[in-house]
Amino acid sequence: MQTKQLLQERQELHKDIVEMADAHCHLSIMDDSAIIRDAVLGGVLTMVTNGVDTPSNIKTLSVSDNKNVFAAIGIDPEHALAIDESEIEKELAFNIGMARQNSERIVAIGEIGLDYSVGGGPHNISRQKRVFGAMIELAAELKLPISVHSRNAIKDVLEFLDEKEAGRVHLHFFEGGVEEARIAVKRGYMISVPPIESPKRKRVIAMMPMDNLMAESDAPVVGRTPKAVEKSIRYISSIKGLPFDQVASALTSNTRKFFDIGARSGRKLMRY
Numbered sequence: 001m002q003t004k005q006l007l008q009e010r011q012e013l014h015k016d017i018v019e020m021a022d023a024h025c026h027l028s029i030m031d032d033s034a035i036i037r038d039a040v041l042g043g044v045l046t047m048v049t050n051g052v053d054t055p056s057n058i059k060t061l062s063v064s065d066n067k068n069v070f071a072a073i074g075i076d077p078e079h080a081l082a083i084d085e086s087e088i089e090k091e092l093a094f095n096i097g098m099a100r101q102n103s104e105r106i107v108a109i110g111e112i113g114l115d116y117s118v119g120g121g122p123h124n125i126s127r128q129k130r131v132f133g134a135m136i137e138l139a140a141e142l143k144l145p146i147s148v149h150s151r152n153a154i155k156d157v158l159e160f161l162d163e164k165e166a167g168r169v170h171l172h173f174f175e176g177g178v179e180e181a182r183i184a185v186k187r188g189y190m191i192s193v194p195p196i197e198s199p200k201r202k203r204v205i206a207m208m209p210m211d212n213l214m215a216e217s218d219a220p221v222v223g224r225t226p227k228a229v230e231k232s233i234r235y236i237s238s239i240k241g242l243p244f245d246q247v248a249s250a251l252t253s254n255t256r257k258f259f260d261i262g263a264r265s266g267r268k269l270m271r272y
């Protein structure tokens with residue numbers, strides 16, 4: 001559809017729509033064009049989509065041809081464990097090469113991290129750390145931020161990030177409590193909030209400075225589509241006691257700033 005026509009339709013349907021940003025989703029495993037169009041019409045004008053393995057990284061790069069979509073590529077812990085042990089170095093080299101060749105097209109290295117629910121024990125942990133470490137080094141080399149996944153592993157993730165001197169860090173679907181959130185703030189990390197409420201998450205959001213917060217859908221894994229980010233923003237707005245519009249706009253600007261969106265060559269954001 002022509003951009004002009006799309007804009008017209010959007011203006012007619014949603015006159016007073018508020019602009020939102022989704023800091024973490026997976027468009028490569030969705031019917032991307034219909035879903036992106038629907039998200040844009042709903043006000044989600046910035047989507048950061050993450051790859052998790054070789055095929056999804058390739059798809060992620062092509063989805064990011066859309067002006068509202070920004071790519072992060074990486075190997076997540078689940079897929080790090082799924083790679084045959086003899087193939088790990090080859091897979092790493094292939095994905096590192098892909099990131100280097102497309103460094104102008106990507107805004108982060110992600111999704112990467114540690115997940116002890118898909119495989120704990122010393123052997124699995126060391127395999128996960130091998131891949132996570134290589135991805136952190138790649139981000140440093142390309143001067144890109146990282147989007148980190150952590151499940152049942154937050155203490156190790158924080159320790160590993162410190163050990164590797166990771167710079168610009170985004171902890172997606174933050175699983176930590178107030179204690180870990182304090183460490184994240186002290187180090188200048190960003191955390192993003194998924195569209196799921198919990199008493200622990202509520203306490204974290206309450207103590208987190210607005211400057212360290214972003215919102216995410218994690219679609220289609222958690223939210224069905226990137227539009228679910230609206231629920232995450234609403235949740236933050238209710239806990240902070242601030243108007244939805246104000247929170248949406250602050251989180252959008254945090255997301256663009258963190259991922260350096262708009263400043264990258266050839267990547268101009270659609271503006272209305």
Ligand SMILES: [Zn+2]
Pocket residue numbers: 024025026050111218221
């Ligand atoms: Zn994810």
